[in-house]
Amino acid sequence: MKKPLTIKDIAELANVSIATVSRVLNNNSWVSDKTRARVEQVIQEQQFSPNLLARGMISKKTQTLAIVVSDISNPYFVMLVAQIENESLRAGYKVTLYDTQSANKSSSQSEIIPEENIFNSITDSQIDGVIILGGNIDYNNVPESYLQELKKLCATIPVIVVGRQLVDIDYSCVERDQSGCVTLATNHLINKGYKRIGFIGGSKSVYITRLRVEAFRDALNNANLTIVDNHIVQNNFYLQHGYEAVEKLLAQNSELPEAIVAINDHVAKGAIRALKDHQIAVPEDIALVSCEYFPGSEYFIPRITTVNHHNELIGKTVMQVLMTLLKDDEQAKLPEKIPLSLFPGESC
Known part of the structure; x- marks a missing residue:
């Protein structure tokens, strides 16, 4: 008996992402007419007919977000993840944490997980949105393999980065005032x-x-x-x-x-x-x-x-932008840089 085609098979035949096939099946306006026609042609040629349960699974949000962090032992990341998780729970979302341990490569005793592998895992999972905190994106020379996998991830689901904006990659960015x-x-x-x-x-x-x-x-x-x-x-x-x-x-x-x-x-x-x-x-x-x-x-x-640096405001800003993206608004309005304040102490 011939194995029935899946949405993944249709995506490969049409040379588009799984998310794009999902949007076509659910009549989402984000898909261009040219791409929609190509996907529909493949669907007709293959006589593909997803059952109602499968279609429901495609269109349904899982209320799950992924946070990719480069070292959860770093106090900066601990604070930021805690703030984002609090805001996520308030918005009704669960959080899955991926810790790559890549930030302190020279001192880390833990296994360093390639971020490209994590991006692939997220793409294959039912995740509504991704928040990236540090990692290869922070390096002056970002590996080409990382860039390619990041592009694929951004083409599949909404991505927001706390850091910097790289050219030619479509994600939203919340920047801290590093200078x-x-x-x-x-x-x-x-x-x-x-x-x-x-x-x-x-x-x-x-x-x-x-x-x-x-x-x-x-x-x-x-x-x-x-x-x-x-x-x-x-x-x-x-x-x-x-x-x-x-x-x-x-x-x-x-x-x-x-x-x-x-x-x-x-x-x-x-x-x-x-x-x-x-x-x-x-x-x-x-x-x-x-x-x-x-x-x-x-x-x-x-x-x-x-x-x-007021990480509590950064966490709120990240979730505000991500919630806008998850509502299918094409452009999330990014705020100005988070304000800074000096804590006077005894060290000077």
Whole structure:
């Protein structure tokens, strides 16, 4: 007995996505006349007749969203996922989390899951929408295989990225102010009278680091302060990297900065620990600020002066945009950048 054709078979014969076949079957206006005609021709030629139950399964929303995150142990992602999940539950959606463990490749002891594999898995699953947080999309040089699979995913279901917009790929994007946070932190030090200022943390391969280091250099240039290249240490985003950055500054056997801008609170904490191990007090001997607040930093000694990116607003914004997309509105109105605020502490 010949196996009955499926929607996937029709999609392959018509050279379109499964989602496109679904839209044709459900008379969705999103499909162009030319594409609709091609799909209908294949359906007629193959005498394809989906039963009512199958059609109901196609058109029915599963009320499930996928979140793809590059390291769930990172406090930034923990906060953001929690906010998005809260907003999702309020909107009546369940969340499936995919943790690739790709953000801290050099230090991770876990298996790194190729994001392309996850995109394929999501495409084959009944998922209504996808939220991407970090990963390969954050690198200066994004792998071609990743780009191709991301394009396929975006052609199938609504996708929203918290990060940056890549050209020629159709997804909605919520951007954080990666430059403004550094300007705010650096100017705080400058206004306090510090002149010899360094920058630590981040990875040269990640676009966020490039933007933040550029903003740091611009802030010093605008204040007519000297930029000392040896006082800029780009290694990574975690606690140990703050510690290692200070060790590198000390190993240069040259004059230390009067103040340091850390890329985030984790790096700031690691730096403070390293300075204390060398009997260098913060803020008495050297001042320190952070570009990005992580929960709990207000209980650290000394309390870190840091910049709040307001992840609770980012989470709400992501869901507002995604809900618009899920309602089949072709264009989701994107808000302006989420505002920043400085948390004064005791570290400077």
